[in-house]
Amino acid sequence: EKEANLTYHLIFPFLMTRVLHNQIWISVSRYRTAKGKNRIVDKGIDFEQVDRESNWDDQIILNGILLYLTNMIMPGASHLPLWRSDGFIIVILLHTGPVEFLYYWLHRALHHHFLYSRYHSHHHSSIATEPITSVIHPFAEEVAYFLLFAIPLMTVMFTGTASIAAIFIYITYIDLMNNMGHCNFELVPKWVFSTFPPLKFLMYTPSYHSLHHTQFRTNYSLFMPMYDYLYGTVDKSSDDLYETSLKRQEESPDIVHLTHLTTTDSIYHLRLGFASLASKPYAFKWYFTIAMWPVSCWSAVFTWFYGHTFVSESNTFNNLKLQSWVVPRYTMHYLLQREKKDLNYLIEEALLEADSKGAKVVSFGLLNQHEELNGNGELYIQRHPQLRIRLVDGSSLAAAVVVNSIPQETTQVLLTGRISKVGYAIALALCQKGVQVAAMNEDEYQKLQHSDCQFGKNLVLAENYDQKIWLVGEGLTDKEQLKATKGTVFVPFTQFPPKKLLKDCYYHTTPAMVAPKSLDNIHSCENWLARRVMSAWRVAGIVHGLEGWNVHECGQ
Template structure:
């Protein structure tokens, strides 16, 4: 550190400490999804069973690291020093590595792979790998331990041979290991991106380079396309799948998916992070708005955020998207008038902008136990809060507020319902509807057994061990919604936020109206449609125990 640090002495990400690498995530994610494009090979969705099965993919990294260290140690003990001091580059060793891979490694792997498909070995070992019909990159290393041992022995042939004859180099080792990892991951990524012109320029390449679609057929047909990375051995021994070329070409011609949910992250423009489909009736995507949560509270970022969201809406409009729902921080009164400014700026929009408020209100109303006569509402008042109070009055449920400012705002905005709104600082109510800015003092004032039901996108901090905390407005999704293999924020598996579900329901019902700004749909209509499509309400299960 300089004696008198000046401007820009520290790196911009110094305050992040060990979390500084998070700044690379947006670029990595964006480049990966841009690279993969839309040419998915198998449209069937991934599920959590596969995620659990493949979660130990990094075991092979530990195993390989140990073997490389042991190999280096043994080489120093056995071989002359001249052979263990590997130079940076040796051309003959590089060529030898490629030839040994194309010959012994590919040939032996082909027959090993065919042996693994024999019933005895397949049922005991290789079926674990083939449990993943829809592959992803880490599927490539999801194998039983015994298989990894044999694979390492095969891949070690070029490295050990060049070391023994004195032609090994750091470059050849680096290239070969990188080649194996890249080709293995590429073959299992379920996206086809190798252009046809490569094979047009050099036709024999089809025998030396497999594609993602080529290997995907092995995972769907099982008895074809056994080769490692070079299909030549499938051609020689007659195990090449006859539909390989047709699948390759059709995968590159697939149309884009469509119905969008806007979340938030960081890069220069919105990009796709998830794709799902609903009972073959609806295609869905989740697009990320490139901003961090911190930027949403900075007034100087408001216009930039709105510009990105508006660009995403217009891009979705061009793609023929029917509905776009606004998630997490991408809607708010101060930010964009709950999405209303986009419709005001673009009155010709055919795409329907949905903020999900009506379904959120319906979910909360149906989370309140039957027989409830009074609830307390506290936290920052929003469009949803006002709608909740009005709906509770219609159900003859009295609403109490602990803060005078909240009481005056509600009284001014909602003139009807005389006697149904009270200013009460006793905190005696057992049902609390809580929004943003819920104070620690208020939460600690709640009586034992209180049920906290949030109406904001983020859950309150659980400070009480003797109270119940409902999750943020959300519902269980039906089995017909496929390719859901990650959790949405803090929600449990196969549970989706009401804001996101609302967009799906709007698209399924074909409703030709916006729900943004201060416009809301009829709660009961949205709720009934949501249940009809298989979404199920959650029960309160969270209690912090002593």
């Protein structure tokens, strides 16, 4: 009875371990492919693929249901010991023989045009694979695979040689090999095969299975290529691709966008985090925050001590290689005066690294270019005048996006919050166009009046708040926002969007632009922005690189 309870109660923890195992593979694969080292296929991933593969955990849920039912119904599936050597050997032999053999011929049959068009084409829709691509199949195909993998497990149960270790290790082995075969970077070192040459027939590599997704008619084997060798379906370029992928070095970016974490939940919304969350605009969910708070706390502690930026995303556009690097700090760190020195050190280190890798442009995202932190990036130019890279704060493009989003017939706007470099540029452009700009804050109004810019008579101090367009800067309070009249349009010129307190008003997103279709490998959202929408600050760096401008665009 005690052993039966152990078997039953271990199923759920085992399922959670499988989820964690798969998530680790997803994160590591996305990190490695973003850096480019040992990457196999260069084709990008899109949102369609992410959506198609978002139900990867369904097979774990189905597997869990079957394990519970089997444990309760089958006599040989309960009261299992932790370990039995004979059962473990039987599982190995049955997988190597019947399972691999039957899978090979089932797989070849699935590539017949009748079955391929109705079933297997769904799996092959992903040319550039991710670890979770391995379990994305139509339901009928999933059932067929479950029946195949059940052969060793059912055999040991019927023969009374089953053990908890044999069942859990076998399922973990299937997960491991599935994830490895679809991770899109080569990780099996050459010494493995040189030390034990027959292993070449008993274990495939990521590049070996990747060829099946690009060539379709070769490399059909499950995990052991021996049946491909036996029946002559090995792709002739398997060894060459393996060698080439192992030799491939980390990519050097042309343009780097330097961003940072925002809330403690934002780490899950990174491309390296949860794929389904990263593919949607960030939105606070209280239940998710509560459920994940232990992990969030540990990640916050880890980022406090981790002292190096990391690559989170890579894209290509017009032969330019783009990368997004993340400073491992949250927004709360940028608001603490004592963190200023540490933040500048991390940013400077990233700039010098990008410079050493031959990058042409670095654009500053979010608070990495805050005026109080580094004077909109001017600090780094003063400290490192020998920098070959060009620094871009994106203020000009951000201001242009805001100005062009205001309707032509507008005659007056209200300028709220603290006035940044972008705010100055917007106010000046609107005043020169004949639009009256009313400043809500008297201190900010005086700063504008005493600046070198010629605002003329169109800059005034606000006497009321009935303007229908509010330009929102940093520090707009809830009390001030509640003064807006019905139908007011809030247009932020900040890096962060304002709170949406009024249901009868309209809120624009932060300055941003839609990415062209030729910009490849976009499958995650930039913070709260919609799909394939990029912040103006990020776009500014790309434009700077495309135009080949040899000047900095930052500072005061």
